[in-house]
Amino acid sequence: xxxxxxxxxxxxxxxxxxxxxxxxxxxxxxxxxxxxxxxxxxxxxxxxxxxxxxxxxxxxxxxxxxxxxxxxxxxxxxxxxxxxxxxxxxxxxxxxxxxxxxxxxxxxxxxxxxxxxxxxxxxxxxxxxxxxxxxxxxxxxxxxxxxxxxxxxxxxxxxxxxxxxxxxxxxxxxxxxxxxxxxxxxxxxxxxxxxxxxxxxxxxxxxxxxxxxx
Numbered sequence: 262x263x264x265x266x267x268x269x270x271x272x273x274x275x276x277x278x279x280x281x282x283x284x285x286x287x288x289x290x291x292x293x294x295x296x297x298x299x300x301x302x303x304x305x306x307x308x309x310x311x312x313x314x315x316x317x318x319x320x321x322x323x324x325x326x327x328x329x330x331x332x333x334x335x336x337x338x339x340x341x342x343x344x345x346x347x348x349x350x351x352x353x354x355x356x357x358x359x360x361x362x363x364x365x366x367x368x369x370x371x372x373x374x375x376x377x378x379x380x381x382x383x384x385x386x387x388x389x390x391x392x393x394x395x396x397x398x399x400x401x402x403x404x405x406x407x408x409x410x411x412x413x414x415x416x417x418x419x420x421x422x423x424x425x426x427x428x429x430x431x432x433x434x435x436x437x438x439x440x441x442x443x444x445x446x447x448x449x450x451x452x453x454x455x456x457x458x459x460x461x462x463x464x465x466x467x468x469x470x471x472x473x474x475x
Contacts, residue, residue, distance in 0.1 A: 283346065286336040297349070304351035304381045305334060305423065312353060314406045318434035320427065323416040329433055331356040332440075354442035355417055365415050366444045373447035376471040378437055384472075407439040407449030415443070448451055 286292035292301040312318070323329050330354050339348040362365050386396050400406070409415065413438045419425055439446040455465065455473075463473035 281339060282345075283340075285338055288324075289334055289420070292334070292336050292351075292404040293422075300349040301351060302347045304336070305420075308334070308351045308353050309423065309425070311402070312405070312440075315402070317405060317438040317440065318417070318436050320429065320432045321416070321435040322431055323433050325416070327416050328359070328361050329366070329416045330359045331419055332434075334420055334441075336439075352441060353420060355415075355440040357434075357444045357446075360415075360444050370445045370448055372468040373451040377469050380466075380472050386451075401433060403454075404439045404441055404443075404446045404450050406453045407446060409437060409439065412421050412448045431447060 281295060282297055286295065286301065292298065293303070332353055335354050336349045337352070338346055339350055339351045341347045361370055385395070387393065416432045418434055418441075419428070419434060436443075439449050451471075458473045459465070461475070462475045466474060467473040
């Protein structure tokens with residue numbers, strides 16, 4: 262009886278550990294306290310390196326009275342088609358809720374067009390009727406392609422628990438590119454996407470500004 266109880270306990274413990282590993286950590290403390298902590302630390306390092314390669318920020322001392330926003334990591338466990346863990350992803354996001362209208366952004370610079378479902382259905386219907394092929398793609402780190410405009414100054418604290426190479430005491434991150442979480446990030450990415458599509462001779466649909474045709 263005791264042996265059977267021990268086996269059941271071990272089985273339940275293994276099952277609970279497996280369930281934990283398949284769930285997304287909600288905080289950095291949770292991520293680095295789990296059995297797969299080494300994978301989350303590596304994911305954080307990869308994210309910082311990628312952002313630095315994109316020249317997302319420079320180190321700067323914020324001016325007196327500047328609004329310095331916070332940042333945090335958002336964690337995702339990636340699975341394959343068989344629900345096997347394929348990778349660990351840590352994305353650095355800005356805490357845009359602390360941005361100040363008129364200082365860090367303007368309210369008319371926050372709307373980004375998204376394709377209407379009626380547009381998607383119409384395109385799929387036409388493709389079926391005329392036997393067209395449909396291709397789907399994903400732009401990795403899309404928001405990083407949107408850059409801050411001249412005169413815009415957004416200062417951000419590094420995420421807690423992260424020591425950046427070369428940063429001095431009192432310095433923060435002066436953003437050069439848009440991060441997820443910033444209020445104007447979606448619109449800036451849309452403007453960059455529109456610019457690229459028009460360079461490729463695509464025309465923006467007047468009835469749905471997220472649809473382009475050629």
